[in-house]
Amino acid sequence: MDKIITRFPPSPTGSLHIGNIRTLLFNYLFTRKNGGEIVMRFEDTDRERSSKEHEQIALDALEALGLDFDRGPFRQSERTEKYINALNTLIENGNAYEAEESEGESGEKVIRFKNPNKKITFNDIIRGEITIDSTDFGDFVIARSKTNPLYHLTVVVDDLEMQVSHVIRGEDHITSTPRQILLIEALGGEIPHYAHLPLIIGSDKKKLGKRHGAVTYQEFEELGYIPAGIINYLALLGWNPGDDREFFTKDELIDIFSLERVNNSPAMFSYEKLDAINKYHIQKLSKEKYKEYVITFLEKEEKGKELMEHSAFDDIVDLIIRERIHKFSEVRTLLHEGEFNWLFATPKPEIDSLLYKDVPSETINKHLTHIISLIEQIADWTPDSIKEVIWKYASENNVGEVLAPMRMALTAQKRSPDPFTISFVLGKEETLSRLNHAQSLL
RNA sequence: GGUCCCAUCGUCUAACGGCUAGGACACCAGGUUUUCAUCCUGGAAAUCGGGGUUCGAUUCCCCGUGGGAUCACCA
Numbered sequence: 001m002d003k004i005i006t007r008f009p010p011s012p013t014g015s016l017h018i019g020n021i022r023t024l025l026f027n028y029l030f031t032r033k034n035g036g037e038i039v040m041r042f043e044d045t046d047r048e049r050s051s052k053e054h055e056q057i058a059l060d061a062l063e064a065l066g067l068d069f070d071r072g073p074f075r076q077s078e079r080t081e082k083y084i085n086a087l088n089t090l091i092e093n094g095n096a097y098e099a100e101e102s103e104g105e106s107g108e109k110v111i112r113f114k115n116p117n118k119k120i121t122f123n124d125i126i127r128g129e130i131t132i133d134s135t136d137f138g139d140f141v142i143a144r145s146k147t148n149p150l151y152h153l154t155v156v157v158d159d160l161e162m163q164v165s166h167v168i169r170g171e172d173h174i175t176s177t178p179r180q181i182l183l184i185e186a187l188g189g190e191i192p193h194y195a196h197l198p199l200i201i202g203s204d205k206k207k208l209g210k211r212h213g214a215v216t217y218q219e220f221e222e223l224g225y226i227p228a229g230i231i232n233y234l235a236l237l238g239w240n241p242g243d244d245r246e247f248f249t250k251d252e253l254i255d256i257f258s259l260e261r262v263n264n265s266p267a268m269f270s271y272e273k274l275d276a277i278n279k280y281h282i283q284k285l286s287k288e289k290y291k292e293y294v295i296t297f298l299e300k301e302e303k304g305k306e307l308m309e310h311s312a313f314d315d316i317v318d319l320i321i322r323e324r325i326h327k328f329s330e331v332r333t334l335l336h337e338g339e340f341n342w343l344f345a346t347p348k349p350e351i352d353s354l355l356y357k358d359v360p361s362e363t364i365n366k367h368l369t370h371i372i373s374l375i376e377q378i379a380d381w382t383p384d385s386i387k388e389v390i391w392k393y394a395s396e397n398n399v400g401e402v403l404a405p406m407r408m409a410l411t412a413q414k415r416s417p418d419p420f421t422i423s424f425v426l427g428k429e430e431t432l433s434r435l436n437h438a439q440s441l442l
Numbered sequence: 443g444g445u446c447c448c449a450u451c452g453u454c455u456a457a458c459g460g461c462u463a464g465g466a467c468a469c470c471a472g473g474u475u476u477u478c479a480u481c482c483u484g485g486a487a488a489u490c491g492g493g494g495u496u497c498g499a500u501u502c503c504c505c506g507u508g509g510g511a512u513c514a515c516c517a
Contacts (some may be wrong), residue, residue, distance in 0.1 A: 011517045046516055049503085103515055110515055127447070136445055137513070144515050175446055175512045180454080198448080205509065233454095236466095241456060244465045263455080265448050273454060273467045323480050352462065391475070400476040407477070409488050415478040 004036030005165045008062070008069055009155070011043040012054035015216035016061045018269070019170065019208050022234045026197060027168045028067045029235070029257035039162045040072035045154055047077065061217035065227045066250060071162070076154050083149035086157045086187060087142070089110060095186040096142060100246045107144035113183065115139045119294040125166075125259050140179055156180050160189040162215070168195045171266075172207070191249045195259050198238045199266045210270055215376035224297060224328025226285070229278030236277075237267040247280050259335035275326035282328070291317050297328045303335055303417030306344065312425045316340075319383065320422045338413065342422065347434065351441050356404045364442040367402045368409065372435050381428055409438030 006027045010020055031038050042058075044050035059073070076083075090096035091111070098109040115138055121131040142153040149157075159167065174196050184191055202212035214220055220230055228249065235253050236246065239262045248256075282290065294317050298304030310316060320339075321331055334340065342348075355364060373387050394402035407419040410431065416422060423431040 013517075043517060049516075058509060105515090130446075130457085132446065141515050148515090150515070156516090170511095171447065172511055173517095176517095196447085199511075201510080203453090207511080236454065238454090242456075244456080246454095267455090268453060270453055270467070276467055320479090324478085350494095387475085398476095401452090403476045405476095412478085417478080418475075420475095 003165065004034045004165075005039060005163050006031045006036060006168060007039045007041060007159065007162065007164050008072075009041050009043050009158075010058050010069075011049075012058060013029070013044075013046060013049040014054060015218055016058045017208075017218070018215050018220070018234070021061070021065070021217060021230075022200060022237060023168065023170055023197060024062070024067055025065075025231060025234050026257075026259075026262070030166065030168060030195075030259055032254045033257050036165070037071065038069040038162065039074070041074040041158060041162075042076065043151065043154065044075055045151060047439060050077070057218065058201050060322060064221070065217070065231060074158070074162075076158065079154075079158070080147070082148065082161065083143075083154055083157050084147055086153065087146060087149060090142075090183075090186055093186070098146075099139070099141075104140050105145045105148060108148075110141050111140045111143040111146065112139040113179075113186070115182065120181050122177060122181060122191070122194055124174075125193060126198075126262050127174075127196060127264055130174065130177075131253075132175065133183060134178050137179060137352065140181070152176065152179050152183060156183040156187065156189070159192060160184065160187065164192050166193045166195065169198065170364045171196045171199050195262070197262060198264055200237055201266045201268050203268065205266070205268070212269065213271070222329070224293065224325075224330065225274065225278045225408060226281055226293070226328075228284075229274070229281040229327075232281060233274045233277045235275075237269070238262055245355040247277070281327040282325075283322070287314075287318065290322065293328045294331050296323060297331050298335070301332070302336070303340075303344070304332070307335065307340060309341065310425075312427070316343075316425055317382075319425070320417050341415070342411035342413055342416060343425065346437075347410065348406050349412040349438055349441070353408050353412065354405045354438055354442065356401045359398075359401050361442045363401070364405045365439060367397065368405060368435060368439040368442070370434060371402070371406055372439065375423070375428065375432060375435070378428070381424065383420050383424040384422050387418075390420060405438070406435070410434050 008024050010016060010026060027038065042050070042055055055073070062068070083162040087096065090113070091098075094114065096111050096113050099112040100110060102110045115134055115136040119131055119133050122343060124130050140152070142151060143149045161227070177194060181191055200208045202208045208215055209286070214223060231250055231253070232248050235248065235257075239257070241256050242261060282293070291314065295308055298308050307313065307316065321334065324334065326330060355361060370393060371390060374393060375386070378385060378389055390402075390406070403419055407416060410419055410422050410426065426434070
């Protein structure tokens with residue numbers, strides 16, 4: 001057992017959960033770091049709840065996240081013969097027997113494993129030695145009938161046949177590990193290495209689930225978190241590099257990951273921290289890629305389309321959106337909260353709002369007049385040159401007294417981006433028109 | 443309840459048995475170019491309790507307490 005082989009074994013009974021993804025990620029990092037092989041397999045022995053749709057959703061998520069595997073995907077529902085063979089072997093050797101009548105399959109009998117009732121000890125890579133007395137769970141059921149195997153049997157048969165060397169999974173599997181070890185022993189197989197990861201919990205300290213908000217990959221995707229951000233954040237839940245670094249790409253993680261640095265207490269999921277890490281990664285996106293993401297979140301609504309079609313859209317993205325959001329769904333929030341209202345409609349500022357503190361309106365009027373003449377002279381229409389010219393004038397007088405009325409004249413909004421960016425986006429003509437209008441009110 | 447796992451700021455976490463227990467997120471205050479945002483600086487904030495072992499415990503051991511997982515013909 002020198003080659004490292006791990007497995008991705010989701011059961012396609014729902015969308016890929018963030019906890020599953022973290023487990024998959026740790027399997028992935030460990031395997032890629034050590035030059036091993038990853039086997040993908042769907043554990044769909046529960047035919048009632050499994051579906052092909054869920055399989056595809058899981059595969060799509062893995063692909064989006066860049067978590068590739070080397071073999072598979074296999075489907076347990078297509079491997080029944082192997083399980084039946086194992087079942088027969090167990091029965092022949094006296095390790096299993098037919099017991100009471102099956103609930104699910106009338107006329108059939110369930111198969112129980114003959115428990116030797118002994119203490120099982122295994123060495124967990126993360127937690128050390130764990131001992132559990134198998135007497136606790138008696139002769140457990142391993143198949144609904146001679147032809148319908150259950151989870152513990154299928155896992156063991158597959159792991160053995162696929163030569164899985166490391167079973168890396170959630171802490172919730174610790175207590176079922178002894179059953180699987182018993183089955184492996186009865187089948188004459190080699191016991192793999194085990195590593196049980198700490199659980200991801202919600203704010204109520206319970207295993208993360210639907211009641212905690214977004215938990216599936218698709219939900220995170222819809223919120224505008226990107227793969228690089230999700231992977232970076234998830235890697236930090238239960239693992240750390242041993243120093244103060246916090247931002248990593250997937251490749252960097254592969255380089256420094258080790259199961260030895262996985263810790264053993266549960267980690268609470270924090271959307272705030274995810275936001276911070278995601279922000280870092282979306283900032284690193286190229287202009288083009290960033291714009292693509294913004295567009296996918298904008299194009300679903302009327303106002304969003306209008307924004308997209310604006311001639312200065314590229315600059316709006318770079319200058320206004322980029323520094324303000326943590327995840328792309330927030331562009332819609334900006335839109336709904338009126339961040340761009342000044343762009344869609346000519347503002348109608350109240351006279352009072354144009355005034356600044358108790359500065360007399362004559363002074364404000366003088367400033368606006370001067371700003372107008374300065375702007376008329378600007379040949380090179382860029383945010384920087386607008387800023388340079390206006391800022392010079394403002395700082396020679398009173399910064400607030402010049403800039404605040406200018407911003408109100410252009411937007412009539414209490415909150416907005418700075419007046420230089422706004423002027424630039426609006427264009428020289430529109431800027432002058434709005435300034436003239438405001439000036440005429442005073 | 444039985445069994446098993448776990449225990450450092452609110453949260454994620456660091457600290458060969460040895461500096462004033464470090465960093466990040468969030469929070470608060472101040473500053474930068476008016477508002478929002480960004481950015482910068484600073485601040486508050488933790489070793490669950492009790493016993494041991496030791497010259498010295500966050501760290502090792504025991505007990506307690508607390509939290510969690512699991513006890514299916516689900517996976």
